[in-house]
Amino acid sequence: MTEIIALVLLIVAVIFVIQSVKVVPQQNAWVVERLGRYHATLTPGLNILVPFIDRLAYKHSLKEIPLDVPSQVCITKDNTQLTVDGILYFQVTDPMRASYGSSNYILAITQLAQTTLRSIVGRMELDKTFEERDLINSSVVQALDEAALNWGVKVLRYEIKDLTPPPAILHAMQAQITAEREKRALIAASEGRRQEQINIATGEREAAIARSEGDKQAEINKAQGEAAAITSVAEATAAAIRQIAAAIEQPGGQQAVQLKVAEKAVDAYAQLAQKNNTMIVPGNMSEVSGLIGTAMALMKGSGKTPG
Known part of the structure:
Protein backbone atom coordinates (compact mmCIF):
# COMPACT_ATOMS: atom_id res chain seq x y z
CA MET A 1 0.00 0.00 0.00
CA LEU A 62 7.99 36.89 -33.02
CA LYS A 63 9.84 36.24 -36.30
CA GLU A 64 8.98 37.98 -39.57
CA ILE A 65 6.31 35.91 -41.28
CA PRO A 66 5.62 35.88 -45.06
CA LEU A 67 1.94 35.59 -45.94
CA ASP A 68 0.81 34.77 -49.46
CA VAL A 69 -2.16 36.94 -50.43
CA PRO A 70 -4.43 35.01 -52.86
CA SER A 71 -4.83 36.46 -56.35
CA GLN A 72 -7.94 38.49 -57.08
CA VAL A 73 -9.53 40.39 -59.95
CA CYS A 74 -9.41 44.19 -59.66
CA ILE A 75 -11.16 46.74 -61.87
CA THR A 76 -9.03 49.68 -62.93
CA LYS A 77 -10.22 53.25 -63.43
CA ASP A 78 -10.58 52.66 -67.19
CA ASN A 79 -12.76 49.57 -66.55
CA THR A 80 -10.13 46.93 -67.28
CA GLN A 81 -9.96 43.68 -65.33
CA LEU A 82 -6.60 43.00 -63.76
CA THR A 83 -5.61 39.88 -61.84
CA VAL A 84 -3.32 40.79 -58.95
CA ASP A 85 -1.55 38.65 -56.39
CA GLY A 86 1.09 39.52 -53.85
CA ILE A 87 2.93 38.57 -50.70
CA LEU A 88 2.75 40.25 -47.30
CA TYR A 89 5.39 40.33 -44.56
CA PHE A 90 4.31 40.94 -40.96
CA GLN A 91 5.52 40.42 -37.41
CA VAL A 92 3.76 39.97 -34.06
CA THR A 93 4.76 42.85 -31.81
CA ASP A 94 2.16 42.54 -29.01
CA PRO A 95 1.35 38.91 -28.10
CA MET A 96 -1.54 39.91 -25.80
CA ARG A 97 -3.34 41.90 -28.53
CA ALA A 98 -2.52 39.22 -31.10
CA SER A 99 -4.30 36.74 -28.81
CA TYR A 100 -7.38 38.80 -27.91
CA GLY A 101 -7.58 41.59 -30.50
CA SER A 102 -8.83 39.33 -33.29
CA SER A 103 -10.04 35.81 -33.48
CA ASN A 104 -7.80 35.24 -36.52
CA TYR A 105 -5.41 38.07 -37.29
CA ILE A 106 -3.91 36.24 -40.29
CA LEU A 107 -7.28 36.03 -42.00
CA ALA A 108 -8.01 39.64 -41.04
CA ILE A 109 -4.74 40.85 -42.56
CA THR A 110 -5.32 38.83 -45.74
CA GLN A 111 -8.83 40.16 -46.27
CA LEU A 112 -7.81 43.74 -45.51
CA ALA A 113 -4.88 43.49 -47.95
CA GLN A 114 -7.22 42.33 -50.72
CA THR A 115 -9.85 45.02 -50.14
CA THR A 116 -7.19 47.74 -49.87
CA LEU A 117 -5.54 46.56 -53.07
CA ARG A 118 -8.87 46.62 -54.94
CA SER A 119 -9.48 50.17 -53.73
CA ILE A 120 -6.04 51.43 -54.77
CA VAL A 121 -6.11 49.76 -58.20
CA GLY A 122 -9.61 51.09 -58.81
CA ARG A 123 -8.26 54.65 -58.63
CA MET A 124 -5.62 54.03 -61.32
CA GLU A 125 -5.65 53.48 -65.04
CA LEU A 126 -4.21 50.25 -66.45
CA ASP A 127 -0.91 51.74 -67.62
CA LYS A 128 -0.35 53.41 -64.25
CA THR A 129 -0.72 50.15 -62.37
CA PHE A 130 2.38 48.80 -64.14
CA GLU A 131 4.33 52.01 -63.55
CA GLU A 132 3.31 52.64 -59.93
CA ARG A 133 4.00 49.30 -58.24
CA ASP A 134 6.01 50.96 -55.49
CA LEU A 135 3.16 53.38 -54.81
CA ILE A 136 0.66 50.51 -54.62
CA ASN A 137 2.90 48.54 -52.26
CA SER A 138 3.47 51.47 -49.91
CA SER A 139 -0.24 52.38 -49.89
CA VAL A 140 -1.23 48.82 -48.93
CA VAL A 141 1.39 48.72 -46.14
CA GLN A 142 0.21 52.06 -44.75
CA ALA A 143 -3.45 51.03 -44.69
CA LEU A 144 -2.71 47.63 -43.14
CA ASP A 145 -0.31 49.00 -40.55
CA GLU A 146 -2.91 51.39 -39.17
CA ALA A 147 -5.54 48.68 -38.79
CA ALA A 148 -3.15 45.97 -37.55
CA LEU A 149 -2.14 47.96 -34.46
CA ASN A 150 -5.25 46.71 -32.67
CA TRP A 151 -4.30 43.15 -33.57
CA GLY A 152 -0.78 43.38 -32.13
CA VAL A 153 0.75 42.95 -35.56
CA LYS A 154 3.21 45.13 -37.46
CA VAL A 155 2.94 44.99 -41.28
CA LEU A 156 6.45 45.39 -42.62
CA ARG A 157 6.00 45.39 -46.40
CA TYR A 158 3.83 44.23 -49.26
CA GLU A 159 5.07 43.18 -52.67
CA ILE A 160 3.01 42.62 -55.82
CA LYS A 161 4.09 39.37 -57.42
CA ASP A 162 2.16 39.61 -60.65
CA LEU A 163 -0.22 41.87 -62.57
CA THR A 164 -2.04 39.98 -65.29
CA PRO A 165 -4.49 41.73 -67.64
CA PRO A 166 -6.90 39.77 -69.88
CA PRO A 167 -5.45 38.06 -73.00
CA ALA A 168 -7.00 40.62 -75.35
CA ILE A 169 -5.39 43.48 -73.44
CA LEU A 170 -2.08 41.63 -73.44
CA HIS A 171 -2.29 41.20 -77.22
CA ALA A 172 -3.11 44.89 -77.69
CA MET A 173 -0.25 45.91 -75.41
CA GLN A 174 2.15 43.67 -77.31
CA ALA A 175 1.00 45.16 -80.61
CA GLN A 176 1.48 48.65 -79.19
CA ILE A 177 4.96 47.80 -77.98
CA THR A 178 5.85 46.32 -81.39
CA ALA A 179 4.56 49.42 -83.19
CA GLU A 180 6.48 51.69 -80.84
CA ARG A 181 9.70 49.74 -81.42
CA GLU A 182 9.20 49.83 -85.19
CA LYS A 183 8.59 53.58 -84.95
CA ARG A 184 11.80 54.07 -82.99
CA ALA A 185 13.67 51.93 -85.53
CA LEU A 186 12.38 54.03 -88.45
CA ILE A 187 13.25 57.25 -86.65
CA ALA A 188 16.72 55.94 -85.89
CA ALA A 189 17.21 54.89 -89.53
CA SER A 190 16.07 58.30 -90.82
CA GLU A 191 18.33 60.06 -88.34
CA GLY A 192 21.19 57.88 -89.55
CA ARG A 193 20.51 58.77 -93.20
CA ARG A 194 20.22 62.44 -92.30
CA GLN A 195 23.50 62.37 -90.43
CA GLU A 196 25.09 60.50 -93.33
CA GLN A 197 24.01 63.23 -95.80
CA ILE A 198 25.28 65.91 -93.43
CA ASN A 199 28.60 64.14 -93.12
CA ILE A 200 28.93 63.73 -96.89
CA ALA A 201 28.08 67.40 -97.52
CA THR A 202 30.48 68.51 -94.81
CA GLY A 203 33.23 66.32 -96.25
CA GLU A 204 32.67 67.63 -99.78
CA ARG A 205 32.68 71.22 -98.55
CA GLU A 206 35.88 70.70 -96.59
CA ALA A 207 37.46 68.92 -99.57
CA ALA A 208 36.50 71.80 -101.90
CA ILE A 209 37.94 74.30 -99.43
CA ALA A 210 41.11 72.26 -99.18
CA ARG A 211 41.40 72.06 -102.99
CA SER A 212 40.85 75.78 -103.39
CA GLU A 213 43.40 76.50 -100.70
CA GLY A 214 45.81 74.17 -102.47
CA ASP A 215 45.19 75.84 -105.87
CA LYS A 216 45.59 79.26 -104.26
CA GLN A 217 48.86 78.27 -102.66
CA ALA A 218 50.05 76.74 -105.91
CA GLU A 219 49.31 79.97 -107.82
CA ILE A 220 51.08 81.96 -105.13
CA ASN A 221 54.07 79.66 -105.27
CA LYS A 222 54.09 79.84 -109.11
CA ALA A 223 53.90 83.64 -109.09
CA GLN A 224 56.64 83.84 -106.49
CA GLY A 225 58.77 81.46 -108.54
CA GLU A 226 58.25 83.48 -111.78
CA ALA A 227 59.02 86.71 -109.94
CA ALA A 228 62.14 85.17 -108.49
CA ALA A 229 63.14 83.90 -111.97
CA ILE A 230 62.61 87.33 -113.55
CA THR A 231 64.59 88.94 -110.78
CA SER A 232 67.40 86.43 -111.23
CA VAL A 233 67.46 86.96 -115.01
CA ALA A 234 67.44 90.73 -114.60
CA GLU A 235 70.23 90.58 -112.06
CA ALA A 236 72.25 88.25 -114.32
CA THR A 237 71.67 90.52 -117.33
CA ALA A 238 72.68 93.59 -115.34
CA ALA A 239 75.79 91.80 -114.12
CA ALA A 240 76.65 90.75 -117.68
CA ILE A 241 76.19 94.31 -118.96
CA ARG A 242 78.39 95.64 -116.18
CA GLN A 243 81.07 93.10 -117.07
CA ILE A 244 80.83 94.04 -120.78
CA ALA A 245 81.09 97.73 -119.95
CA ALA A 246 84.10 97.08 -117.75
CA ALA A 247 85.71 95.02 -120.51
CA ILE A 248 85.18 97.81 -123.07
CA GLU A 249 87.05 100.22 -120.84
CA GLN A 250 90.07 97.97 -120.92
CA PRO A 251 92.81 98.49 -123.56
CA GLY A 252 91.73 97.07 -126.89
CA GLY A 253 88.10 96.91 -125.78
CA GLN A 254 86.92 99.43 -128.36
CA GLN A 255 88.50 97.51 -131.19
CA ALA A 256 86.94 94.26 -129.91
CA VAL A 257 83.51 95.86 -129.85
CA GLN A 258 83.96 97.21 -133.38
CA LEU A 259 84.97 93.79 -134.57
CA LYS A 260 82.00 92.17 -132.84
CA VAL A 261 79.53 94.68 -134.27
CA ALA A 262 81.00 94.19 -137.73
CA GLU A 263 80.64 90.42 -137.37
CA LYS A 264 77.00 90.81 -136.30
CA ALA A 265 76.30 93.09 -139.29
CA VAL A 266 77.86 90.63 -141.68
CA ASP A 267 75.92 87.78 -140.09
CA ALA A 268 72.72 89.78 -140.44
CA TYR A 269 73.29 90.35 -144.14
CA ALA A 270 74.11 86.68 -144.52
CA GLN A 271 70.88 85.69 -142.83
CA LEU A 272 68.88 87.93 -145.13
CA ALA A 273 70.63 86.40 -148.10
CA GLN A 274 69.69 82.87 -146.97
CA LYS A 275 66.02 83.69 -146.37
CA ASN A 276 65.41 85.61 -149.64
CA ASN A 277 66.05 84.76 -153.25
CA THR A 278 67.38 88.22 -153.82
CA MET A 279 70.87 88.94 -152.64
CA ILE A 280 71.01 92.12 -150.58
CA VAL A 281 74.35 93.89 -150.84
CA PRO A 282 74.98 97.31 -149.37
CA GLY A 283 75.29 99.93 -152.03
CA ASN A 284 78.13 101.54 -150.22
CA MET A 285 80.37 99.57 -147.91
CA SER A 286 80.95 102.78 -146.02
CA GLU A 287 77.46 102.23 -144.59
CA VAL A 288 78.76 99.26 -142.66
CA SER A 289 81.58 101.25 -141.18
CA GLY A 290 79.09 104.03 -140.44
CA LEU A 291 76.84 101.56 -138.64
CA ILE A 292 79.78 100.36 -136.59
CA GLY A 293 80.82 103.91 -135.78
CA THR A 294 77.28 104.79 -134.63
CA ALA A 295 77.14 101.75 -132.34
CA MET A 296 80.48 102.63 -130.84
CA ALA A 297 79.37 106.20 -130.25
CA LEU A 298 76.29 104.91 -128.38
CA MET A 299 78.45 102.62 -126.28
CA LYS A 300 80.84 105.48 -125.43
CA GLY A 301 77.91 107.68 -124.54
CA SER A 302 76.46 105.03 -122.23
CA GLY A 303 79.86 104.48 -120.67
CA LYS A 304 80.22 108.20 -119.91
CA THR A 305 76.80 108.40 -118.30
CA PRO A 306 77.19 108.72 -114.54
CA GLY A 307 76.36 105.39 -112.85
Whole structure:
Protein backbone atom coordinates (compact mmCIF):
# COMPACT_ATOMS: atom_id res chain seq x y z
CA MET A 1 0.00 0.00 0.00
CA THR A 2 2.85 2.31 0.85
CA GLU A 3 4.46 1.64 -2.50
CA ILE A 4 1.25 2.58 -4.32
CA ILE A 5 0.99 5.85 -2.41
CA ALA A 6 4.61 6.64 -3.16
CA LEU A 7 4.07 5.90 -6.85
CA VAL A 8 1.01 8.14 -6.91
CA LEU A 9 2.93 10.93 -5.20
CA LEU A 10 5.75 10.53 -7.73
CA ILE A 11 3.32 10.75 -10.61
CA VAL A 12 1.70 13.84 -9.10
CA ALA A 13 5.13 15.40 -8.61
CA VAL A 14 6.08 14.75 -12.23
CA ILE A 15 2.81 16.22 -13.44
CA PHE A 16 3.33 19.19 -11.12
CA VAL A 17 6.80 19.81 -12.54
CA ILE A 18 5.60 19.44 -16.11
CA GLN A 19 2.73 21.84 -15.49
CA SER A 20 4.76 24.42 -13.60
CA VAL A 21 8.07 24.56 -15.48
CA LYS A 22 7.96 26.02 -19.01
CA VAL A 23 10.93 26.78 -21.25
CA VAL A 24 10.11 29.33 -23.94
CA PRO A 25 12.32 29.22 -27.12
CA GLN A 26 14.06 32.30 -28.51
CA GLN A 27 11.91 34.64 -30.62
CA ASN A 28 8.72 33.23 -29.13
CA ALA A 29 6.13 34.57 -26.69
CA TRP A 30 3.56 32.51 -24.79
CA VAL A 31 0.40 33.96 -23.33
CA VAL A 32 -0.68 32.62 -19.90
CA GLU A 33 -4.26 32.71 -18.60
CA ARG A 34 -5.01 32.38 -14.91
CA LEU A 35 -8.47 31.06 -14.18
CA GLY A 36 -9.61 32.04 -17.67
CA ARG A 37 -8.21 35.60 -17.69
CA TYR A 38 -5.03 37.02 -19.23
CA HIS A 39 -2.27 36.80 -16.65
CA ALA A 40 1.16 37.23 -18.30
CA THR A 41 3.33 36.85 -21.38
CA LEU A 42 6.20 34.43 -20.98
CA THR A 43 9.52 35.56 -22.44
CA PRO A 44 12.26 33.25 -23.80
CA GLY A 45 13.88 31.17 -21.09
CA LEU A 46 12.76 29.28 -17.98
CA ASN A 47 9.33 30.23 -16.55
CA ILE A 48 7.31 28.89 -13.59
CA LEU A 49 3.53 28.50 -13.65
CA VAL A 50 1.03 27.52 -10.98
CA PRO A 51 -0.25 24.08 -11.92
CA PHE A 52 -3.98 23.65 -12.53
CA ILE A 53 -4.46 27.44 -12.17
CA ASP A 54 -2.31 28.89 -14.95
CA ARG A 55 -2.80 27.73 -18.52
CA LEU A 56 -0.85 28.32 -21.72
CA ALA A 57 -3.52 29.85 -23.94
CA TYR A 58 -1.56 31.09 -27.00
CA LYS A 59 1.88 30.64 -28.52
CA HIS A 60 3.22 33.28 -30.90
CA SER A 61 6.35 33.47 -33.03
CA LEU A 62 7.99 36.89 -33.02
CA LYS A 63 9.84 36.24 -36.30
CA GLU A 64 8.98 37.98 -39.57
CA ILE A 65 6.31 35.91 -41.28
CA PRO A 66 5.62 35.88 -45.06
CA LEU A 67 1.94 35.59 -45.94
CA ASP A 68 0.81 34.77 -49.46
CA VAL A 69 -2.16 36.94 -50.43
CA PRO A 70 -4.43 35.01 -52.86
CA SER A 71 -4.83 36.46 -56.35
CA GLN A 72 -7.94 38.49 -57.08
CA VAL A 73 -9.53 40.39 -59.95
CA CYS A 74 -9.41 44.19 -59.66
CA ILE A 75 -11.16 46.74 -61.87
CA THR A 76 -9.03 49.68 -62.93
CA LYS A 77 -10.22 53.25 -63.43
CA ASP A 78 -10.58 52.66 -67.19
CA ASN A 79 -12.76 49.57 -66.55
CA THR A 80 -10.13 46.93 -67.28
CA GLN A 81 -9.96 43.68 -65.33
CA LEU A 82 -6.60 43.00 -63.76
CA THR A 83 -5.61 39.88 -61.84
CA VAL A 84 -3.32 40.79 -58.95
CA ASP A 85 -1.55 38.65 -56.39
CA GLY A 86 1.09 39.52 -53.85
CA ILE A 87 2.93 38.57 -50.70
CA LEU A 88 2.75 40.25 -47.30
CA TYR A 89 5.39 40.33 -44.56
CA PHE A 90 4.31 40.94 -40.96
CA GLN A 91 5.52 40.42 -37.41
CA VAL A 92 3.76 39.97 -34.06
CA THR A 93 4.76 42.85 -31.81
CA ASP A 94 2.16 42.54 -29.01
CA PRO A 95 1.35 38.91 -28.10
CA MET A 96 -1.54 39.91 -25.80
CA ARG A 97 -3.34 41.90 -28.53
CA ALA A 98 -2.52 39.22 -31.10
CA SER A 99 -4.30 36.74 -28.81
CA TYR A 100 -7.38 38.80 -27.91
CA GLY A 101 -7.58 41.59 -30.50
CA SER A 102 -8.83 39.33 -33.29
CA SER A 103 -10.04 35.81 -33.48
CA ASN A 104 -7.80 35.24 -36.52
CA TYR A 105 -5.41 38.07 -37.29
CA ILE A 106 -3.91 36.24 -40.29
CA LEU A 107 -7.28 36.03 -42.00
CA ALA A 108 -8.01 39.64 -41.04
CA ILE A 109 -4.74 40.85 -42.56
CA THR A 110 -5.32 38.83 -45.74
CA GLN A 111 -8.83 40.16 -46.27
CA LEU A 112 -7.81 43.74 -45.51
CA ALA A 113 -4.88 43.49 -47.95
CA GLN A 114 -7.22 42.33 -50.72
CA THR A 115 -9.85 45.02 -50.14
CA THR A 116 -7.19 47.74 -49.87
CA LEU A 117 -5.54 46.56 -53.07
CA ARG A 118 -8.87 46.62 -54.94
CA SER A 119 -9.48 50.17 -53.73
CA ILE A 120 -6.04 51.43 -54.77
CA VAL A 121 -6.11 49.76 -58.20
CA GLY A 122 -9.61 51.09 -58.81
CA ARG A 123 -8.26 54.65 -58.63
CA MET A 124 -5.62 54.03 -61.32
CA GLU A 125 -5.65 53.48 -65.04
CA LEU A 126 -4.21 50.25 -66.45
CA ASP A 127 -0.91 51.74 -67.62
CA LYS A 128 -0.35 53.41 -64.25
CA THR A 129 -0.72 50.15 -62.37
CA PHE A 130 2.38 48.80 -64.14
CA GLU A 131 4.33 52.01 -63.55
CA GLU A 132 3.31 52.64 -59.93
CA ARG A 133 4.00 49.30 -58.24
CA ASP A 134 6.01 50.96 -55.49
CA LEU A 135 3.16 53.38 -54.81
CA ILE A 136 0.66 50.51 -54.62
CA ASN A 137 2.90 48.54 -52.26
CA SER A 138 3.47 51.47 -49.91
CA SER A 139 -0.24 52.38 -49.89
CA VAL A 140 -1.23 48.82 -48.93
CA VAL A 141 1.39 48.72 -46.14
CA GLN A 142 0.21 52.06 -44.75
CA ALA A 143 -3.45 51.03 -44.69
CA LEU A 144 -2.71 47.63 -43.14
CA ASP A 145 -0.31 49.00 -40.55
CA GLU A 146 -2.91 51.39 -39.17
CA ALA A 147 -5.54 48.68 -38.79
CA ALA A 148 -3.15 45.97 -37.55
CA LEU A 149 -2.14 47.96 -34.46
CA ASN A 150 -5.25 46.71 -32.67
CA TRP A 151 -4.30 43.15 -33.57
CA GLY A 152 -0.78 43.38 -32.13
CA VAL A 153 0.75 42.95 -35.56
CA LYS A 154 3.21 45.13 -37.46
CA VAL A 155 2.94 44.99 -41.28
CA LEU A 156 6.45 45.39 -42.62
CA ARG A 157 6.00 45.39 -46.40
CA TYR A 158 3.83 44.23 -49.26
CA GLU A 159 5.07 43.18 -52.67
CA ILE A 160 3.01 42.62 -55.82
CA LYS A 161 4.09 39.37 -57.42
CA ASP A 162 2.16 39.61 -60.65
CA LEU A 163 -0.22 41.87 -62.57
CA THR A 164 -2.04 39.98 -65.29
CA PRO A 165 -4.49 41.73 -67.64
CA PRO A 166 -6.90 39.77 -69.88
CA PRO A 167 -5.45 38.06 -73.00
CA ALA A 168 -7.00 40.62 -75.35
CA ILE A 169 -5.39 43.48 -73.44
CA LEU A 170 -2.08 41.63 -73.44
CA HIS A 171 -2.29 41.20 -77.22
CA ALA A 172 -3.11 44.89 -77.69
CA MET A 173 -0.25 45.91 -75.41
CA GLN A 174 2.15 43.67 -77.31
CA ALA A 175 1.00 45.16 -80.61
CA GLN A 176 1.48 48.65 -79.19
CA ILE A 177 4.96 47.80 -77.98
CA THR A 178 5.85 46.32 -81.39
CA ALA A 179 4.56 49.42 -83.19
CA GLU A 180 6.48 51.69 -80.84
CA ARG A 181 9.70 49.74 -81.42
CA GLU A 182 9.20 49.83 -85.19
CA LYS A 183 8.59 53.58 -84.95
CA ARG A 184 11.80 54.07 -82.99
CA ALA A 185 13.67 51.93 -85.53
CA LEU A 186 12.38 54.03 -88.45
CA ILE A 187 13.25 57.25 -86.65
CA ALA A 188 16.72 55.94 -85.89
CA ALA A 189 17.21 54.89 -89.53
CA SER A 190 16.07 58.30 -90.82
CA GLU A 191 18.33 60.06 -88.34
CA GLY A 192 21.19 57.88 -89.55
CA ARG A 193 20.51 58.77 -93.20
CA ARG A 194 20.22 62.44 -92.30
CA GLN A 195 23.50 62.37 -90.43
CA GLU A 196 25.09 60.50 -93.33
CA GLN A 197 24.01 63.23 -95.80
CA ILE A 198 25.28 65.91 -93.43
CA ASN A 199 28.60 64.14 -93.12
CA ILE A 200 28.93 63.73 -96.89
CA ALA A 201 28.08 67.40 -97.52
CA THR A 202 30.48 68.51 -94.81
CA GLY A 203 33.23 66.32 -96.25
CA GLU A 204 32.67 67.63 -99.78
CA ARG A 205 32.68 71.22 -98.55
CA GLU A 206 35.88 70.70 -96.59
CA ALA A 207 37.46 68.92 -99.57
CA ALA A 208 36.50 71.80 -101.90
CA ILE A 209 37.94 74.30 -99.43
CA ALA A 210 41.11 72.26 -99.18
CA ARG A 211 41.40 72.06 -102.99
CA SER A 212 40.85 75.78 -103.39
CA GLU A 213 43.40 76.50 -100.70
CA GLY A 214 45.81 74.17 -102.47
CA ASP A 215 45.19 75.84 -105.87
CA LYS A 216 45.59 79.26 -104.26
CA GLN A 217 48.86 78.27 -102.66
CA ALA A 218 50.05 76.74 -105.91
CA GLU A 219 49.31 79.97 -107.82
CA ILE A 220 51.08 81.96 -105.13
CA ASN A 221 54.07 79.66 -105.27
CA LYS A 222 54.09 79.84 -109.11
CA ALA A 223 53.90 83.64 -109.09
CA GLN A 224 56.64 83.84 -106.49
CA GLY A 225 58.77 81.46 -108.54
CA GLU A 226 58.25 83.48 -111.78
CA ALA A 227 59.02 86.71 -109.94
CA ALA A 228 62.14 85.17 -108.49
CA ALA A 229 63.14 83.90 -111.97
CA ILE A 230 62.61 87.33 -113.55
CA THR A 231 64.59 88.94 -110.78
CA SER A 232 67.40 86.43 -111.23
CA VAL A 233 67.46 86.96 -115.01
CA ALA A 234 67.44 90.73 -114.60
CA GLU A 235 70.23 90.58 -112.06
CA ALA A 236 72.25 88.25 -114.32
CA THR A 237 71.67 90.52 -117.33
CA ALA A 238 72.68 93.59 -115.34
CA ALA A 239 75.79 91.80 -114.12
CA ALA A 240 76.65 90.75 -117.68
CA ILE A 241 76.19 94.31 -118.96
CA ARG A 242 78.39 95.64 -116.18
CA GLN A 243 81.07 93.10 -117.07
CA ILE A 244 80.83 94.04 -120.78
CA ALA A 245 81.09 97.73 -119.95
CA ALA A 246 84.10 97.08 -117.75
CA ALA A 247 85.71 95.02 -120.51
CA ILE A 248 85.18 97.81 -123.07
CA GLU A 249 87.05 100.22 -120.84
CA GLN A 250 90.07 97.97 -120.92
CA PRO A 251 92.81 98.49 -123.56
CA GLY A 252 91.73 97.07 -126.89
CA GLY A 253 88.10 96.91 -125.78
CA GLN A 254 86.92 99.43 -128.36
CA GLN A 255 88.50 97.51 -131.19
CA ALA A 256 86.94 94.26 -129.91
CA VAL A 257 83.51 95.86 -129.85
CA GLN A 258 83.96 97.21 -133.38
CA LEU A 259 84.97 93.79 -134.57
CA LYS A 260 82.00 92.17 -132.84
CA VAL A 261 79.53 94.68 -134.27
CA ALA A 262 81.00 94.19 -137.73
CA GLU A 263 80.64 90.42 -137.37
CA LYS A 264 77.00 90.81 -136.30
CA ALA A 265 76.30 93.09 -139.29
CA VAL A 266 77.86 90.63 -141.68
CA ASP A 267 75.92 87.78 -140.09
CA ALA A 268 72.72 89.78 -140.44
CA TYR A 269 73.29 90.35 -144.14
CA ALA A 270 74.11 86.68 -144.52
CA GLN A 271 70.88 85.69 -142.83
CA LEU A 272 68.88 87.93 -145.13
CA ALA A 273 70.63 86.40 -148.10
CA GLN A 274 69.69 82.87 -146.97
CA LYS A 275 66.02 83.69 -146.37
CA ASN A 276 65.41 85.61 -149.64
CA ASN A 277 66.05 84.76 -153.25
CA THR A 278 67.38 88.22 -153.82
CA MET A 279 70.87 88.94 -152.64
CA ILE A 280 71.01 92.12 -150.58
CA VAL A 281 74.35 93.89 -150.84
CA PRO A 282 74.98 97.31 -149.37
CA GLY A 283 75.29 99.93 -152.03
CA ASN A 284 78.13 101.54 -150.22
CA MET A 285 80.37 99.57 -147.91
CA SER A 286 80.95 102.78 -146.02
CA GLU A 287 77.46 102.23 -144.59
CA VAL A 288 78.76 99.26 -142.66
CA SER A 289 81.58 101.25 -141.18
CA GLY A 290 79.09 104.03 -140.44
CA LEU A 291 76.84 101.56 -138.64
CA ILE A 292 79.78 100.36 -136.59
CA GLY A 293 80.82 103.91 -135.78
CA THR A 294 77.28 104.79 -134.63
CA ALA A 295 77.14 101.75 -132.34
CA MET A 296 80.48 102.63 -130.84
CA ALA A 297 79.37 106.20 -130.25
CA LEU A 298 76.29 104.91 -128.38
CA MET A 299 78.45 102.62 -126.28
CA LYS A 300 80.84 105.48 -125.43
CA GLY A 301 77.91 107.68 -124.54
CA SER A 302 76.46 105.03 -122.23
CA GLY A 303 79.86 104.48 -120.67
CA LYS A 304 80.22 108.20 -119.91
CA THR A 305 76.80 108.40 -118.30
CA PRO A 306 77.19 108.72 -114.54
CA GLY A 307 76.36 105.39 -112.85
